[in-house]
Amino acid sequence: MSATVVVSAGTYHLPFNRLVDWMEPWVQAHPDVRVVMQHGPGRPLPGAENHAILSHAELLALCAEATAVVLQGGAGGVMDMRQLGRIPIVVPRVPVDDEVVDDHQLIFSEQVSRLGLIHRATTRDELVALLNAALAGDLPTRTAAGAPTSGVSAVGDLLRELPRPASRSLRARRFASSARSLVRRGH
Known part of the structure; x- marks a missing residue:
């Protein structure tokens, strides 16, 4: 097999059979094409290697080595x-047929697509066109790992400007330290 596509409906408790x-x-x-599907509580995908749930690792x-990755619109997977x-x-996922409770995935995916x-x-039709383009090498499916977005860079600038008073609580100091660490790593 020349290509691998990984498809994940996520681990959300509602099925995503439309995918x-x-x-x-x-x-x-x-x-x-080798297709590996994590279908969660939904139905398996005929013709794919199906898994209800794969470990995160x-x-x-699988995603790191795949030719293309197809996901539901959750922030964690993205x-x-x-x-x-x-x-x-x-x-x-859309709030129809019990895929999800609201339209947060539509909103989130629109913003990160921009x-x-x-x-x-x-x-x-859009899914098919994107998959075909990815397999033909006409659609970028890789980028620099962890490259910071402009929003992450802006938050980093703000965090660097924050005063570091000794009077802040231990919890506030730990939070600020953790946030600065994440920004340095480019998350």
Whole structure:
């Protein structure tokens, strides 16, 4: 097999069968592509290597080596891919058919798409076009791992300007220290 696509519906307690429905015809049309699916409580994807849940380490290892990564629109998965230097294709869950309780994934994915951190697919045709472009090498799926965004840089500048009074509580000092550490690492 020449290519691998990792698809993750996440570990959210509600199924994301629309993602499986959208992927199924593409998988059938590309039998030479290895597709690994973490489907959570949803249904397995025919033609894929299916896992209800993979360990975090296993999922990250697969994503690091994959030709393309397809995710639900949760912030955690997107940030994991950013740390790996991946630009995932993201299909946001919508508050229809019990996929998710509100439209936060639509809003989040729109914003991070504008920043160039993801490729967003809100229709099956968009998903198929993005997958085909990724496999053809016409869609960037990798970037510098952990490169800071302008928002992270701005927060770092603000944190560096904060006074460091001795009178701050231990909790406040620990928080500031942790935040400065994250900014230095480019999260």
